[in-house]
Amino acid sequence: MQSPEERTVQIVSDPVKRTVLAVLSETENGLTVHELASQLLRSDAIPGRSEAPNSPFQSMVVSLHHRHLPQLEDWDLVDYDRSQLTATISDAEEETWNGIEALYSAMTLLSPAAEQTTILHSRQEVYEHARALADRAMDELFLFYFSDELLDEACLPYAKRAIDRGVTFHAGVKDESARTFFTEQLPEATVWEPQMDWVDGPIDERPQISRLVLADRSHMVLGMWDDPTAPDPSEIAIVASGQKNPLVALVRELLGPRVTHLDLQRPIE
Structure with a gap:
């Protein structure tokens, strides 16, 4: 209660x-x-x-x-x-x-950033917002998938439109088959296997990160599995926007060495 x-x-x-x-x-x-x-x-x-x-x-x-x-x-x-x-x-x-x-x-x-942080309560809402971020991106789009279960061909047109606009598209994907999917479908994208030490935890820990989409380093959606061990886990997400938003700033700080120096990562040929 x-x-x-x-x-x-x-x-x-x-x-x-x-x-x-x-x-x-x-x-x-x-x-x-x-x-x-x-x-x-x-x-x-x-x-x-x-x-x-x-x-x-x-x-x-x-x-x-x-x-x-x-x-x-x-x-x-x-x-x-x-x-x-x-x-x-x-x-x-x-x-x-x-x-x-x-x-x-x-x-x-007192805090303009408070107005720019919201919660999404379903996988469909997370999909819709992630696609909206892809359509909004002007310079660069970073996508991190921590589960191949989230791969959806319906998302490809949004990524392709972003690339056609000149947006630099990076996809960090842990699963090898998912990386192959991206390299085949989006040859212009930079696809790599990201270091996951900053998010990895015990397999039964709840919630567990499912995805992260970061557009222009100022708009983000961070998804989480409520129970990653369930047959059909539910997904919730935090949405944040603005250069001065504390959550966006924190993610930039965590990802800085990884997204700024992608040349140090091993690209997928």
């Missing part, structure tokens, strides 16, 4: 829940799930949504219906009518939401 403080932190750090509450607090009669999804996809507060390929509207509707609105209802912040697919902000909790909104505004003023 989450404490009120834990719920507040989760809402402040989750742009979807935060925006849902902000939008509903400004409507008298509530909104349908489809109306909410449309407003969320137009919101600047949801990073990566406008750039995501293959309109994410239906994905957002499903996410609202099955995860965000039921959670907000459980926390007594929203009244959600599943039969009518309508949501309204709870009258009893308007004061709570005002406090959350004030806290978020203060955090944003």
Whole structure:
């Protein structure tokens, strides 16, 4: 059972829940799930949504219906009518939401980077955001796969478009068959076997890193397996952007010797 403080932190750090509450607090009669999804996809507060390929509207509707609105209802912040697919902000909790909104505004003023760090809760969301980063990259794109299970030919057009724009594409892949896949499909890319000492840990340690995508050394998505030993592990991810974002800066610091001096790595012919 989450404490009120834990719920507040989760809402402040989750742009979807935060925006849902902000939008509903400004409507008298509530909104349908489809109306909410449309407003969320137009919101600047949801990073990566406008750039995501293959309109994410239906994905957002499903996410609202099955995860965000039921959670907000459980926390007594929203009244959600599943039969009518309508949501309204709870009258009893308007004061709570005002406090959350004030806290978020203060955090944003004190630390702009806080607004640029979010959480993704499914493998599909991670795929969509990683592809959006590939489409956003202007100079260089670093891709690290720690599991060949994530290889997806549907991602290749995004990588190829980036290369065609003149983006320098590097793929660090631990698995030999995955490296072969990249060298065959993307001959212009630099593919190598990265040193993994900075992420390796006990096999049963949870969570375990699944992938890292870094665009222009300022936008990143870091995926993690919730339970890497499960037959079909679920994936969550941290998304961060901005040169001054602490997470982006930390990843640059960790990867610096590896991504800056690729000529010291052994390329795959």
